[in-house]
Amino acid sequence: MHDPLSAGRRLASRAIALQAGATALAALAFLAHSAPSALAAAVGGGALVAGNAASAFMALGGGVQPAGAAMGRLLAGVVLKWAVVFAVLTLGLAGLKLPPLPMLVGVLAATLAFVLAQLLKR
Numbered sequence: 001m002h003d004p005l006s007a008g009r010r011l012a013s014r015a016i017a018l019q020a021g022a023t024a025l026a027a028l029a030f031l032a033h034s035a036p037s038a039l040a041a042a043v044g045g046g047a048l049v050a051g052n053a054a055s056a057f058m059a060l061g062g063g064v065q066p067a068g069a070a071m072g073r074l075l076a077g078v079v080l081k082w083a084v085v086f087a088v089l090t091l092g093l094a095g096l097k098l099p100p101l102p103m104l105v106g107v108l109a110a111t112l113a114f115v116l117a118q119l120l121k122r
Contacts, residue, residue: 005060012056015117019049022113023106030102040098044106047088052114055081 023045031038059077062069089107092098 005063008060009056011117011121012052012060014121015114016049016053016056018113018117019045019052019110022109023049026102026106026109030105033102037099037102039096040092040100040102041106041109043088043092043096043098044103045110046106047085047092048107048110048114050088051081051083051085054084 023042026045027038027042030041055077057077058080059074062073065073089103092103093100
């Protein structure tokens with residue numbers, strides 16, 4: 001029996017794990033510069049990790065549904081993802097006063113890891 005939802009959940013879990021690993025590597029690379037830079041890279045990548053986890057939970061959490069409801073969940077997942085990402089980045093920049101360049105590098109590392117996970121979806 002073929003279950004496309006479980007395949008989607010596995011792919012989302014793999015992508016999130018790969019993003020978390022890339023974020024950790026970016027944070028470790030910036031640790032040589034300073035602790036706030038490493039924290040900024042971790043917050044930047046963590047924003048995408050949290051956003052994609054929330055999106056996957058929203059989009060894939062409802063089970064088998066009619067097409068309209070499934071599309072609604074996908075759209076709500078994307079909106080939730082970007083709301084989480086912008087909230088965490090705003091908190092890091094305005095609330096914690098972290099440096100923006102390492103944060104951007106963390107976001108970039110997590111994004112590239114997500115693209116890599118989508119390309120290697122075996």
